[in-house]
Amino acid sequence: MKPPFVRLLLTLAVLAAPAAGRARAEMIDFSYSWTAKPTIVQPDGGSVTGSVGVSPVIDGSDKAELGSKSATSIPAASVSTQSSAGTTPGSLPDSFSSPFNLKLHLTDTKSNTAGDLTFVGTISGTLTATLSKLTAEFKTDRTQELTLGGRIYSVTIHPELVALPIQGNPPALIDAEILVRNKSTGGGGGGGGGGIPGVPEPSSLVLGAMGLLGLGARRFLRARRNRAAA
DSSP: OOOHHHHHHHHHHHHHHHHHHHTTTTTEEEEEEEEEEEEOOOOGGGGGSSEEEEEEEEEEEEEBTTTSSSSSEEEEEEEEEETTSSSSSSSSOEEEEEEEEEEEEEETTTEEEEEEEEEEEEEEEEEEESSSSOOEEEEEEEEEEETTTEEEEEHHHHHHHEEETTSSSOOEEEEEEEEEOOOOSSOOSSSSSSOOTTTTHHHHOOOOOOHHHHHHHHHHHHHHHHHHHH
């Protein structure tokens, strides 16, 4: 039969272990909504032979692990083209150097706080009915941050350069990568789990309990040997 202090330490270790797992993997729920402006991007010079369509995804929701360096990827928009340029002798391709933007409306589910981020891009290149040399590119402010519900959401548009297909091919896809960390309360970085100051993390409790268990076991065995030798 185990001594009472051994049983106590074993119980503490069993109870603290699941808590440590929960602390390492706190998941943050959020929802998102995208809009594009414009949704139909026209070529330079007012040509009516071609255009680029930017279609935001339907509203959705997801979750991210608090303090993790592994981002959660969410879809943002699909980009397709259409053009009749180049179908007649001597016709010129459609030429683009046109700005557009994607706006993300992000909501922290627990606090029900929300905010907006706008990513500005440019569609550049030429397009015909059979050949696309078009790209959609985000050059600046690809990573932006929002503070919602006491947490910082870092959002990066991905990829920064997208090759656009000719009409009839699958559209190009634009995504966003999201990291979530606790808001810094002064000193040090803003990442990590952000426990209450002065309160040991559950993992520390586990290590402490196991250390005490080992020490107690050695003392118990030493006492048994001494009694046996007496």
